[in-house]
Amino acid sequence: MNDDIDQQYIGAIHHTGLKGSDFDAMTNRYRSFGFTLTPRSRHLMSQRPGEPAVLGCTANECAVFGNSYIELFGIVDASAPDPWHAKPLPDGFRILNLETDDAAAVSDRLINAGLPASGVLDLERDVDTEDGVRTMRARTVHIDPRGTSEGLLGISQHLTREYVHQSRYLGHANRARAITALTIVAADTEFDEIVDRYRRIIAVDPTTEGLSTVLAHKEIRLEFVRTSHAAQVLPDEPVPAPSYFAAMTIRVDDVDHARRIVEDGGTPTRTTAAGFFVSARHAYGAGLAFVA
DSSP: TTTTGGGGGEEEEEEEEEOOOSHHHHHHHHHHTHHHOOEEEEEEEEESSSSSEEEEEEEEEEEEEEOEEEEEEEEEEESOOOOTTTOOOOOOEEEEEEEEEEEEEEEEEHHHHOOOEEEEEEEEEEEETTTEEEEEEEEEEEEEEOOOOOOEEEEEESSSHHHSSSGGSSSSSSEEEEEEEEEHHHHHGGGHHHHHHHHHHHHHOOEEETTTEEETTEEEEEEEEGGGHHHHHHOOHHHHSSHHHHHHEEEESHHHHHHHHHHHTTTOOOOOOEEEEEETTTTOOOOOOOOO
């Protein structure tokens, strides 16, 4: 398909992102789920392609797996610049970044595919390593958020992967190993448009599995659910918008072990066919499906 992004460039989930206005409470809750979080780190971001990165108003702590991670972020200095417009962003599960090994090539292909994007933006943050403080560097291309009602969508390239996926942070008390899928709820009126946008980015045709439309390629699995079916697929879950990032599927070594940790931390769970589920109400906007 001529309007698609080349498959060789995008084949994994880079990270998901949750914003919390009470940053400490959010990170403490995720620790209670059994996740190991990286030390808090401030962002340095460029506003436009080619501009230098500046110290922004946000910081993050991350639950890091072998290939992807969950980013928990919040405003830590409201007086600092906000190059990526985090301040007006509502709390919740707001960010999905897919992974590429060539941000510049993806940027060109997004334009060719008719998907307005930011161009290549630079991101840095200082991180503690066993050899001292080092600067994590990455490049990101943002899809124009005016056209992604479900949330902020980007494609990111690691330049210093080893500083993010440090082995000492990969061990989690809940024995989590990976983000294996994402559930995206899309308004019935724009469902086909949203699915087609991701189809063009990932360059794979959708399949139907029950009430879900699925795009799966390499390490990416995106499950799209119509708003009219959301109550059946995600029973009793909040509906924050007509279209939204709804849930992540987390693979763990032992479902029963992970469930004990979550419940011992004070969070209720719900049994599912493949494991258990933590409501977005208790996980700062992201439903968490734990599976073996």
